[in-house]
Amino acid sequence: MTIGAKILVSPLRPRLATRSLMICAALTLAALQPAAAQQNELKDIERALREDRNQAEELKRQAADLAREIQALQVESISAARKAQNHETRLSALETQLTNLERQESEKAGALATRHSQLGLTLAALQRIALQPSDALLLSPAPPIDTVRSGMLLRAAIPAIEARATALRAELDELTELRTEITARRSQLAETTAALTTDRERLAALIDRKGQIRAATTADQAAARKRAARLAARAKDLRELMEKVEREAAQREAQEAKERAAQEKAAKAALEARARAEAAKRAEAEKARETAPTAPPAAPTQQAEAPKAQAPAPGAQVALAQPPNIRPFPSSGQSLIVPARGKMKTRFGQTQSDGRAARGIVIAARKGAQVVAPFDGKVVYAGEFRSYGQILIIEHGGRYHTLLAGLGRIDAVVGQWLLAGEPVGILDGARGSGPELYLELRHAGQPINPLPWLATTGDKVRG
Numbered sequence: 001m002t003i004g005a006k007i008l009v010s011p012l013r014p015r016l017a018t019r020s021l022m023i024c025a026a027l028t029l030a031a032l033q034p035a036a037a038q039q040n041e042l043k044d045i046e047r048a049l050r051e052d053r054n055q056a057e058e059l060k061r062q063a064a065d066l067a068r069e070i071q072a073l074q075v076e077s078i079s080a081a082r083k084a085q086n087h088e089t090r091l092s093a094l095e096t097q098l099t100n101l102e103r104q105e106s107e108k109a110g111a112l113a114t115r116h117s118q119l120g121l122t123l124a125a126l127q128r129i130a131l132q133p134s135d136a137l138l139l140s141p142a143p144p145i146d147t148v149r150s151g152m153l154l155r156a157a158i159p160a161i162e163a164r165a166t167a168l169r170a171e172l173d174e175l176t177e178l179r180t181e182i183t184a185r186r187s188q189l190a191e192t193t194a195a196l197t198t199d200r201e202r203l204a205a206l207i208d209r210k211g212q213i214r215a216a217t218t219a220d221q222a223a224a225r226k227r228a229a230r231l232a233a234r235a236k237d238l239r240e241l242m243e244k245v246e247r248e249a250a251q252r253e254a255q256e257a258k259e260r261a262a263q264e265k266a267a268k269a270a271l272e273a274r275a276r277a278e279a280a281k282r283a284e285a286e287k288a289r290e291t292a293p294t295a296p297p298a299a300p301t302q303q304a305e306a307p308k309a310q311a312p313a314p315g316a317q318v319a320l321a322q323p324p325n326i327r328p329f330p331s332s333g334q335s336l337i338v339p340a341r342g343k344m345k346t347r348f349g350q351t352q353s354d355g356r357a358a359r360g361i362v363i364a365a366r367k368g369a370q371v372v373a374p375f376d377g378k379v380v381y382a383g384e385f386r387s388y389g390q391i392l393i394i395e396h397g398g399r400y401h402t403l404l405a406g407l408g409r410i411d412a413v414v415g416q417w418l419l420a421g422e423p424v425g426i427l428d429g430a431r432g433s434g435p436e437l438y439l440e441l442r443h444a445g446q447p448i449n450p451l452p453w454l455a456t457t458g459d460k461v462r463g
Contacts, residue, residue: 087196224415360440
């Protein structure tokens with residue numbers, strides 16, 4: 001991935017703009033000046049142009065170096081986030097299995113205790129009968145028929161008791177196996193938890209490094225943060241905030257198109273002025289040769305040595321434009337990554353407790369779950385908003401936006417370009433009964449159902 005299609009230096013923009021205007025003015029006036037003055041003027045202009053080109057090349061080189069590091073960090077962080085989410089899914093499955101096994105163990109242990117008590121009473125009665133001598137049965141005060149019946153019952157009861165004892169031994173063996181499996185699951189749970197901790201530590205280091213690079217390469221971030229803060233201050237709820245963000249994006253696109261047209265017009269005027277100046281220079285030289293044919297030819301003008309590449313001015317920041325590998329938002333298909341692993345709690349359009357239809361989906365996940373960008377885009381809002389907590393709004397282009405709410409921590413900043421799957425924060429269940437991520441997808445100012453774009457399996461959502 002190559003980042004840095006346009007390389008600008010914010011502190012130098014006014015100076016470069018002023019220099020460009022001066023060059024245009026000088027080229028325009030050059031046609032009206034004598035030949036000698038034109039030559040000197042053109043030399044100054046060419047020298048200034050060389051300096052600008054050298055400076056632009058140096059900034060381009062610096063931006064390319066930073067872009068390569070950002071690319072490596074993005075790829076590594078996407079991989080680390082995917083591993084963390086896989087471990088979260090594994091942990092949730094292990095915890096569910098462990099809960100079921102422990103419930104089975106408790107039920108089986110209770111049933112075994114009851115059967116053990118019943119069998120104990122039966123065995124005690126048989127033991128008392130067995131201790132009586134067979135001759136004593138003849139002297140028993142009971143009628144002979146009762147004595148015979150007792151013997152027949154005893155003969156019939158013994159096989160049943162033996163069968164119950166065999167079943168009891170089998171259930172005891174099953175209980176032992178259950179406890180062994182519980183021990184194994186707990187060991188797997190501990191290993192997976194340790195692996196998840198390692199992944200999260202690695203992610204934290206990658207996010208910290210990306211933050212350092214952003215601080216050195218993002219010149220327009222302060223202005224973007226101010227715009228986002230202004231929009232948030234004027235909005236009453238998420239719906240109004242999203243509408244304002246979308247209007248701001250449309251206005252920004254129109255302004256950028258206008259600026260590009262003005263830049264193209266100025267560049268065209270400068271080229272035309274330079275062409276006129278060069279034509280006037282050639283005409284003056286031709287006229288001089290005609291009026292003084294015997295004069296010796298003038299020595300060729302040597303080109304001034306190009307100055308060495310200069311580093312940016314102190315405090316200058318390289319501003320990276322939209323990376324070339326940012327993809328356009330897809331028109332359909334399961335091409336978006338589910339931001340967090342978990343179970344879908346609320347579907348789009350589902351009637352809520354207040355009687356209104358849901359404008360997005362809610363994913364119930366585990367506390368501390370990793371949240372990733374669903375698709376390529378640019379962060380246009382990140383931070384606290386009213387009573388909604390930490391929210392993140394990503395602009396995808398084509399008038400598509402996604403809103404993520406319910407985050408406990410945000411690891412992205414306004415103005416940052418994201419790739420699909422790149423970590424953007426974690427969930428926190430402090431505001432409710434459990435961690436829940438709210439996802440809203442909007443197009444042209446209207447909320448739309450995100451499920452056709454997301455990979456889902458019933459109530460399960462997966463990335």
